[in-house]
Structure formats: C-alpha cells, structure tokens
Amino acid sequence: MATSTQVRGVLAQIWAGATPGSLEDTQLDFKEDAKSKKDSLRIALDAALCLANTAGGHVIFGLDDDVAGPDSFVGTTLDATEVKKYIHDNSRPRLLVDVDDTLHRERRVLVVTVHADHDIYSDAKGRAPHRIGTDCVGMEPATQQRLREERRGFDPSSVPVTGHEVDSAALMRARQRLSASLRPERNALAKLSDSDLLRALGVADAAGQLLDAGRRLVGTDGTSVVYQYRESPGGEPRTVERLVGPLLTVYDRVLELISLRRQSTPVTLPDGQQLQIEDFPELAVREAIGNALIHRDFRMDGPVVIEHSPSVLVVVSPGPLVAGVTVDNILTHPSKPRNRALTAAVHTLELAEEVGRGIDRMYREMIRSGRPTPTIDATFEQVRVALVGGAPDVHIARYVAQLEPSVRDDTDAMLVLLRLCTTRIVTATAIAPLLQKSVAEAEASLRHLASEPVGMIEPTRQTIRAAHPNYRFRETAVKQLASVLPYARHTSDEIDRRVMAHVQEYSRITNATVRNLFNVGTLRANQILVSLVERDILTKTSKAQRGPSVEYGPGPKFPKSSDRRRRKNRSR
The missing domain is CATH 1.10.10.10 (Winged helix-like DNA-binding domain superfamily/Winged helix DNA-binding domain)
Known part of the structure; x- marks a missing residue:
C-alpha cells in the first residue's frame, strides 16, 4: 500500500506537469467534487469500497483527472469527519478509513486511506465493487465467495477428491526429480511406495485419499494447456498442441516445445568471452509457464493458453490474481500462493526451485538479455503475461554481463x-x-x-x-x-564537425581523443575514424597502422581553413 510519503511524491509529480489520470493505478484514485455534497459522499463510498475489496490504497479528492500541472488542483469542500462517518455508516460491515485534510502548495486536498482486511465490503444495498486496473466494477456472488475464501486462507488444492486416476509416468517423473536432488532427505522420498510418496508430498491425506493438489500434480486429467506456434504474432498457427495430463509431465512438454524453436544471438565481451543471448531467457520462460500452471484458478474452466512466435511469448492463465496481489504490487508483494498444497508439493520436487523465485526474477532476466520488462495484464477472468523476444539489444546485454x-x-x-x-x-x-x-x-x-x-x-x-x-x-x-x-547520440554532421574542429586546432587526432569527445567506447570511436578515412576527410599520419598509437590528420577532402571560416560566417 502507498504511504503518505508516496502520496506527497505523487502530488509533487502532478504539480510538476503530470496528469492525475496518468498516475492512477489499482491503489490510487483521484476524484473531484460532484455537483452536490450527497453525490460527492456517494463517490467517496464507492471508491473506498473498491479499494477495500482489492488491496487498499488512497482516494484523493480535489484534483481533476484530465488536467496537467497546478491547474489540476481544483480543491475540495468536503469535510474530513463527514466523509469518514458517511463511509462507516453506509458500508456493510462497517468500514473504517483514515481521512487527512491537507494542503499542497496552498491547494486543499482530502486523502482517504483505505485498508484491506479479511472482510468483503458492500454498500447498504449489498453491492460489493472491486478495482480492476483503474476501473471500479461490481462483483458477482461467486466472485465475492472466491475472494472471501482467499482472504481467509482457504486452500482449494487441499480438498479431497474422488474418481481420479494417478498417472504412472508422472510418479516416475516425480521420483526422477527427487533422486536428482542434492538433498539426501529428498533422495529418500524417491524410494517410497506410491501411496507413501503421495502422502510425503502432501497431495494425499493420512488415509491415502487423493487431494486436489494430487490430482493436479500427478492425475491423468490434472491440467490442460493449449500451445500454439505462429511465425508472426498475427499469423496462422503452424503448430497446435492440446495437452491434458499431470502438471509434472505437461510442464516438461511445454518447455520442450518452446526449446525446439529457441534461437540465440552471440554477444562478444571485451575480454573475448562469447555469450549466447536466447530469444526468450529460459529462466523467464520457466517462471511464466510455472506460475500459470501452479497458481491458476482451477475453479474456472479453460486451459492455460500459450501463444509462441519468434517475437513474443504470451501465457494466459484462467482466473484473477490472488486476493491482495495486483499488477502494481506484484513485484514486491509477499508470496501468497492460491494453491498452497500444490505449491508445497512442487517445492519438494524442486520444480519451485526453478520457477518459484518470484515475478521479479522474470523482470530481471528479460532486462539482462537486452529486452523490455514483461507485460502483465490481469482481469477477473484471466492473467496475461507477455515476453517480447526477437533480436536483443546487445549493447545492454553486453554491459550487464560485465x-x-x-x-x-x-x-x-x-x-x-x-x-x-x-x-x-x-x-x-x-x-x-x-x-x-x-x-x-x-x-x-x-x-x-x-x-x-x-x-x-x-x-x-x-x-x-x-x-x-x-x-x-x-x-x-x-x-x-x-x-x-x-540523449547521448550524436548526428553524423555533429561528429564530423567536432572531429574536424579538433584536427584543425591540433593537426591530429587519436582513438582516445574521439572516445573522450563523444563518451563512446573504443569500437565506436574506431568506426567514426574509419568512416572519416573512407571519405578522405582524414588520413593516417603515423607510422603505426594499428593500435592505440595510430594518429590521424587532414585528408585530401579535409576542408581548408578559409572554407571553414566562410561557412562559419554564413551561419552568423
């Protein structure tokens, strides 16, 4: 949740020229007074309920969403005590908020701070809205029930199930993972009987009854995935695979399909070491696929859908983010798995060691490979993660590698x-x-x-x-x-002008001088000098033909002093 320091920082950004609407997110909402006080209080109630049913946050009265800079501070006439009382009296159960009456650059604003807890809040008529992105939308009874269960710690994967068969190949894969572990206590689990292994993984109860986590992990109908490969994001699918089976084997198959089409770009470091930059970093892919399979909402029908092309990898999983987690806090929110029993089992199998280190790992791996951060969109129906691939920015990848x-x-x-x-x-x-x-x-x-x-x-x-x-x-x-x-790039004309000015004054120039003039590396400085030599503006004047001691002087087409003065006078 945002802090008062963050609120002051946001107000400072708006005063400096931002529009309030551009800064709104799941936990921040700007409002201006309505035509009547009654309508304004109703707006405050609805906004507070939305935040309370999502992840908490702030409603700030006294700003116009669409106006930038100081002019957006239109002020408010609302009374802090009255707003707090109205929200309390008209919410079910009673919602207590903090309301601060403050001045920003002599402009009055009202900051309503809302805290999220285990309850679901509605108005007097039973309407319980929640916030998706920057929109406040109503929740259906089923949605309210799901949110209430998640907030109170209900684990749908710990419920016993009947009529589901265990896949022998999945159990074999589980044993392979345990045997490959570097932890002796996990090696020992691989030698247990089937029923004892399921109990040890926490996916069957003491009586041997399979839990929903067991069905998902090793059941023959555990999970479903639709994988599609396209040669371009908008093209026709060239490959379509519909996978139904245990999470353990489906996960391996999806990674195999992506790996078959993996491409890489070589990047050479200054010390001669060569790196292979993958089109989609493997660790980021594992995180995206693993999160979709493990943390999806199994109570919602539909498969995990994977759209793969050379330029983008999109993973769509059914269901919303777990209660309290939003796209605006997903990097730093404490781990809160929806399916705790299933998550614990994959951790024991060390699948979570590969994919469970957080969304921040996915961000980090994408940037390290010279690509933009993942795009994450979440609605009530689905969570969509997009990784942009294609040719990496090798300059960023090379810099990070060092x-x-x-x-x-x-x-x-x-x-x-x-x-x-x-x-x-x-x-x-x-x-x-x-x-x-x-x-x-x-x-x-x-x-x-x-x-x-x-x-x-x-x-x-x-x-x-x-x-x-x-x-x-x-x-x-x-x-x-x-x-x-x-902001560090120079036009070719500017480069020519500055190099010629230096040579005109000092009669020579070196690679080191070019590096200092333009804040570039040795390779780029050499490219600049080679271009000038090829155009006969410069020529090598030293005996050395290679290395840092090479010097350059005026070439056949180097402008004469009179020409340079004439151009300078014309520019005046």
Whole structure:
C-alpha cells in the first residue's frame, strides 16, 4: 500500500506537469467534487469500497483527472469527519478509513486511506465493487465467495477428491526429480511406495485419499494447456498442441516445445568471452509457464493458453490474481500462493526451485538479455503475461554481463538501468512506482547503486545534498551504452564537425581523443575514424597502422581553413 510519503511524491509529480489520470493505478484514485455534497459522499463510498475489496490504497479528492500541472488542483469542500462517518455508516460491515485534510502548495486536498482486511465490503444495498486496473466494477456472488475464501486462507488444492486416476509416468517423473536432488532427505522420498510418496508430498491425506493438489500434480486429467506456434504474432498457427495430463509431465512438454524453436544471438565481451543471448531467457520462460500452471484458478474452466512466435511469448492463465496481489504490487508483494498444497508439493520436487523465485526474477532476466520488462495484464477472468523476444539489444546485454553478479541479480538495479536508457535523470519519487516500493526504499536503492563498489549511477552536482537527488549514469556507463542512450547520440554532421574542429586546432587526432569527445567506447570511436578515412576527410599520419598509437590528420577532402571560416560566417 502507498504511504503518505508516496502520496506527497505523487502530488509533487502532478504539480510538476503530470496528469492525475496518468498516475492512477489499482491503489490510487483521484476524484473531484460532484455537483452536490450527497453525490460527492456517494463517490467517496464507492471508491473506498473498491479499494477495500482489492488491496487498499488512497482516494484523493480535489484534483481533476484530465488536467496537467497546478491547474489540476481544483480543491475540495468536503469535510474530513463527514466523509469518514458517511463511509462507516453506509458500508456493510462497517468500514473504517483514515481521512487527512491537507494542503499542497496552498491547494486543499482530502486523502482517504483505505485498508484491506479479511472482510468483503458492500454498500447498504449489498453491492460489493472491486478495482480492476483503474476501473471500479461490481462483483458477482461467486466472485465475492472466491475472494472471501482467499482472504481467509482457504486452500482449494487441499480438498479431497474422488474418481481420479494417478498417472504412472508422472510418479516416475516425480521420483526422477527427487533422486536428482542434492538433498539426501529428498533422495529418500524417491524410494517410497506410491501411496507413501503421495502422502510425503502432501497431495494425499493420512488415509491415502487423493487431494486436489494430487490430482493436479500427478492425475491423468490434472491440467490442460493449449500451445500454439505462429511465425508472426498475427499469423496462422503452424503448430497446435492440446495437452491434458499431470502438471509434472505437461510442464516438461511445454518447455520442450518452446526449446525446439529457441534461437540465440552471440554477444562478444571485451575480454573475448562469447555469450549466447536466447530469444526468450529460459529462466523467464520457466517462471511464466510455472506460475500459470501452479497458481491458476482451477475453479474456472479453460486451459492455460500459450501463444509462441519468434517475437513474443504470451501465457494466459484462467482466473484473477490472488486476493491482495495486483499488477502494481506484484513485484514486491509477499508470496501468497492460491494453491498452497500444490505449491508445497512442487517445492519438494524442486520444480519451485526453478520457477518459484518470484515475478521479479522474470523482470530481471528479460532486462539482462537486452529486452523490455514483461507485460502483465490481469482481469477477473484471466492473467496475461507477455515476453517480447526477437533480436536483443546487445549493447545492454553486453554491459550487464560485465557487472558484478550481485548487481546483475538485483532487480532494482536492472529496472533503474532500463529507465536510464530512455531518460537522462531518475529520482526516487519518479522511480518508486516502477520499483513498486516506497520513495524511501527507492532512494535507498538509488544510493546503493551510486555507492562503491557498484558505482553505476551518480547524483548530479546540483542536487547532491538534496533529500532525493537527481541520479544519472556515470561516465563509464554512458560510454558503454552511448549507442542506446537517446540523449547521448550524436548526428553524423555533429561528429564530423567536432572531429574536424579538433584536427584543425591540433593537426591530429587519436582513438582516445574521439572516445573522450563523444563518451563512446573504443569500437565506436574506431568506426567514426574509419568512416572519416573512407571519405578522405582524414588520413593516417603515423607510422603505426594499428593500435592505440595510430594518429590521424587532414585528408585530401579535409576542408581548408578559409572554407571553414566562410561557412562559419554564413551561419552568423
């Protein structure tokens, strides 16, 4: 849930030019007064109920959603005590909220803070809305029941089931996993009888009755997946496989199908080591597939659908995110499995060791391979995860590969890196929503990345003493990433002009000088010099023909001094 510090940070962003509507999410809603006080109070009630039935959050009165900057602060006439009492008196059960009457730059706003708990809240007529994205929608009775069960810890995978057969191949696969474990206590499980093994995995009760977790894990009709491969995202399917069977064997088959079509791009590091960058990082794929199979809502009909093409991998699983988890907190929310017995079993089988390390791992692996972060969309009906593949940005992949392992494995570091590849400056206030952390936590992450021995970023000189400085890449990072930084690129005309100006003044230039002029690496500096030599603007003037001691001077087509002065005078 957002903190008061985050609210102040959001208000500061709006004052600086953002529109309130662009900052709304599952836990943040902006409102302005209605035509009457009664209507305004009703709006406050509906918004509070939505947040209480989702993941909590803030409703902020006194801003116009669609207006940017200071003009969006239209103020409010609502009374804090009256709002709190109206929400309490008109909700079932009674909902207690915190209401703060505050000023931002002399503009009055009302901040209603809503906490989520185990109850489902409705109005006096029994209407119980919840928030999906930025929309407030009503819940059907079945939806309310599911949400209530999840909030109170009900585990649907722990319910005994009858009439389902155990697949012998799945049991064999379970034993193979246990035998391959590095933990002796798990090796011993592989030698148990079938019934004892199911009990040890927690997917059968003491009497040997199969639980729903057992049906899903090793049952002949445990889960269903539709896998489709297309040569382009919008093209006709070239391969369609409908898989029905135990989760253990279906999972292996899906990974096999994706692996058969895996492509890679070679990336050479400065030390000569060569990396193979996969079109879809294997660890990210395992996370996406595993989460869909293990954490889906089995009470909703339909298969997990996987759409695979060379440029995108989409995984769609039935059911919403578990109660309390939203797309806006999924990176940092504590682990909350819907199917706890099933999750515990796959952990024992060490399948969870491969796929259960969190959504943050999926984000991290995508950035490390030079690709954008996953796109996650969640509705009541489904959760959709999209991984963008295709050709990676080899410059980012090469840079990340040279970082210390502790930095490469830091999701915050990877997210900050990716953001700085599109914007020159980041602040804790601006980066906090991306990291899904408080402003204070975001500031701590930025300071860590700016400190030694990490030293990836630095505060600007003008803001270094501020509570929340502006941070930018250090010069070494800019040199290695210059070709992907829009603010560090130079036009060919600008490059020619600056090189010729230097040669005009000093009569020579070297690779090292070009690197310093444009904040680029050795390879890019060499490309610049080769281009100028090929156009006869420069020529090699030193005896050395290779290496750092090569010097360049004016070539046959190097502009004469009078030509340069004439162009300069014309520009005036």
